[in-house]
Amino acid sequence: xxxxxxxxxxxxxxxxxxxxxxxxxxxxxxxxxxxxxxxxxxxxxxxxxxxxxxxxxxxxxxxxxxxxxxxxxxxxxxxxxxxxxxxxxxxxxxxxxxxxxxxxxxxxxxxxxxx
Amino acid sequence: xxxxxxxxxxxxxxxxxxxxxxxxxxxxxxxxxxxxxxxxxxxxxxxxxxxxxxxxxxxxxxxxxxxxxxxxxxxxxxxxxxxxxxxxxxxxxxxxxxxxxxxxxxxxxxxxxx
Numbered sequence: 001x002x003x004x005x006x007x008x009x010x011x012x013x014x015x016x017x018x019x020x021x022x023x024x025x026x027x028x029x030x031x032x033x034x035x036x037x038x039x040x041x042x043x044x045x046x047x048x049x050x051x052x053x054x055x056x057x058x059x060x061x062x063x064x065x066x067x068x069x070x071x072x073x074x075x076x077x078x079x080x081x082x083x084x085x086x087x088x089x090x091x092x093x094x095x096x097x098x099x100x101x102x103x104x105x106x107x108x109x110x111x112x113x114x115x
Numbered sequence: 116x117x118x119x120x121x122x123x124x125x126x127x128x129x130x131x132x133x134x135x136x137x138x139x140x141x142x143x144x145x146x147x148x149x150x151x152x153x154x155x156x157x158x159x160x161x162x163x164x165x166x167x168x169x170x171x172x173x174x175x176x177x178x179x180x181x182x183x184x185x186x187x188x189x190x191x192x193x194x195x196x197x198x199x200x201x202x203x204x205x206x207x208x209x210x211x212x213x214x215x216x217x218x219x220x221x222x223x224x225x226x227x228x229x
Contacts, residue, residue: 004158033216042121042221043159043204056216091158102147102208104217106158 002026004107006092012113013082021077021110025094032075033095033104034067038088046090049075082114119207121220128227134192136223138205141186145207149217150179150190153202162203163190195227 005024013019025032034046045059049069060066064083069075079086089111093104120139128134138148149164165172165179165188172179178191192199205220 035219043206043219045216045218048216059216093158102217103149103161103164104151104159106160108156108158 004092004094004105006090006107006110008110009108010111010113012115014115015084016081018078018080019082019112021079021090021092021112023075023077023092023094023107025073025075025092026105029094029096029105030072031095032069033093034075034077035091035093036088037091037109043091046077079112082112084114087112087114119205119218119220121205121223123223124221125224126226128195128225130195130197130227130229132195132227134190134195134199134225134227136190136203136205136225137187138189138207138220139185139187140207142207142209143186144209145218147208148179148181148188149206149208150177151204151206151219153204153222159204192225195225197227197229200225200227 004026007022011019030051032049036044036046047060047067048056064080067077089109091106091109093106095104122137126134146167150162151159152162153159163174163177163179165181167183170181176193181188202222202224204222206217208217
């Protein structure tokens with residue numbers, strides 16, 4: 001596809017369950033970002049992958065959150081033992097490492113609801 | 116230091132009017148300031164961006180004004196249209212390339228009334 005693809009688009013889960021959210025970045029984009037969007041809270045940075053470098057995990061809110069990026073392409077964000085406060089839209093974005101503008105291209109997000 | 120403060124939280128403007136959204140930052144190392152536009156159910160998309168070596172950048176009806184000494188920047192939408200109704204996010208970054216992450220403001224929901 002031409003854009004960033006995220007799945008699932010909607011996920012409803014019960015408190016305490018684990019969830020996995022997937023991101024397919026734009027082909028050729030070596031930088032990949034995860035953000036969380038909660039109502040009234042803007043876009044909260046979670047984690048950033050750049051090529052083969054160690055990821056910047058400084059935004060992960062707790063050790064229940066983790067992410068990996070396999071083969072420099074697809075990324076999975078995992079939330080273990082979900083809590084109600086994890087309910088949000090999780091946005092993935094990618095960008096070109098050589099891009100002067102640093103423009104981020106976002107997917108449409110995965111809406112997570114924890115009951 | 117890493118925050119970008121955005122105001123107002125919401126804004127209602129009549130068609131044809133000027134929409135103004137303001138942002139302020141503390142980290143003087145920030146050197147790239149983009150604005151993103153988000154429609155409901157969609158991801159944010161880059162609208163316009165500025166670097167601190169200029170005080171103003173205009174693209175069509177959209178203008179960024181940048182005040183380096185005050186550490187503030189703003190988005191002006193001239194001749195606002197109902198199709199401009201969206202949430203707008205300011206952001207800031209250290210380094211203009213793709214290194215590092217963008218720090219976003221909390222967003223402004225703009226409604227343009229016909």
